[in-house]
Amino acid sequence: MKIKQIMKILEAEAIGAQRDNLDIKTGCGSDLMSDVLVFTRPGSMLLTGLTSRQVIYTASTAGVEAICFVRGKKPPEETIKLAEEKKIALMITNLPMFESCGRLYDKGLVGCSELAGASEK
Amino acid sequence: MKRKTWLFGTSGSTGKTKGRTRRPPRIQKTAKTQKTQQLSYELKIKEAMSKKVLTLKPNRTMMDVRKVLKDHRFTGIPIVESGRLVGIVSIEDLINCLTAGSMETMVKDIMTTKVVTLFSDEPLIHAINKFGSHGFGRFPVLDRDSKKLMGIITKQDIIECLLSTLQSLYHARESKKGNRYQVARLFADVPSDWTTLILKYHVKGGDFGKAGEKSDQLKGNLLKLGYADEQIRRLIISALEAEMNLVIFTSGGDMIAQIEPDKMTVKVIDDGPGIPDIELAMQPGYSTAPDFVRELGFGAGMGLPNIKNCTDEMKLESWPGKGTNLEFSVYS
């Protein structure tokens, strides 16, 4: 699903540098970093309420290409800067996690549910 | 003067003008030309065309046409009225007028009104194909919506556009490569009974602001050393988990990455509180992290189980009150 379509569905606003042609393959909603590491696949979008720099490090390691901050959580400058460095697209929505995941799933974006380590070995 | 009828120039015209039928050029699909062919589909005519077009008004005469064609060595000139293309006059038209001695004829009486044109938003390949199927040296380029004359395109324009794009792509690729050493070269060029590269990082305990930085640095270094993202992903996931454990539970520790030709190992050494029950700690979901850590997104109890799942080898030793040694490896 194109990132512009996702932004429309979530009524989200882009933050920082844009990546207009991004095509997202799967979605993942989590506030726990270990699980982000395990359950996301390269090419996915993470929905989260966490705004620390660790989210960006985790996302970058996991191959996440875009992050949507839910519940209107605006990330601090240092998080935005790090995301720009790592070429991760950021956006923010006022919708809660439940509504956001629900809408995207409804519009056809699938979730990533495999264990990263096990399936790669 | 017999009016020539050229097919209306929109994409898809087959250009069967008498005596000038030509098949579109066949582009051999070798690896070398594949990129060029791909570019000719990606680049648009507006990127290659010359925007400066010499035109004449319909009320000019063939004398003016002669001057323009002679001075600029063109083979044709678009005739424009209020920005819109109304016809085209060719060198053939000029020769006919010269022969007949009718150089006072106005352009509008001699010009061909049905002109083969291209739109500025069409891909370059359409222009290439048109040059192949028509014998003309240039095509006027129109704006699709307003139909105004935007420019003119020649074979030379196409060649220059392709070459300069290829040049920029090459430069971009080379400058990216510039920062990469090839660790495989190192191992091959410096043989010994055991060649290894060691990178050591110190992680400060409790420094949540910087947590994650060291494994990120390790990742950057491994990429510079020529490893691909996919090859190091599992190792970096594990390093990140280990780094977080150091930050959350200890006053600090060292992460030592050891790179060998066939495997990468990370040793994590600290003199923190130790792990009283390793079996319990290895259970997914079990966590002794304080609550505030959970609010930061950590402490889900998945760190050690994740490392075990992601790596090919893992060794964990701990001495409560003294410290912990964790070692994990990924085969390359």
Next chain:
Amino acid sequence: MKLKELVKSLNLKVLVGRDLLDRDVTGGYASDMLSDVLANSDKGYIWVTMQTHPNVPAVASTKDLSGIIIVNGRKPEAQTLRKAEEKKVPILVSQWSTYKVVGKLYELGIR
């Protein structure tokens, strides 16, 4: 919608609260941060989370949530289950991810 309908539709495993499934589900909330759930969830909501520690049923009880769906097949700690039984908070487990569970709940009309 009743909790037992959710259990059936999403094929959830009931760890605690087999006798509490007649409850009404008034909405859904997905979050792994307790402070967030405390601040933003409402009575009767079904809580979707990956967290499995004993504070989870405590928070659910405080906010009078209809139940908790633990995702990714996680196993809650023994202490967590005990607390849930004590506070009468249903604990249901799904093999799916938060994203998929929420998607399916959304499909059922839960907001």
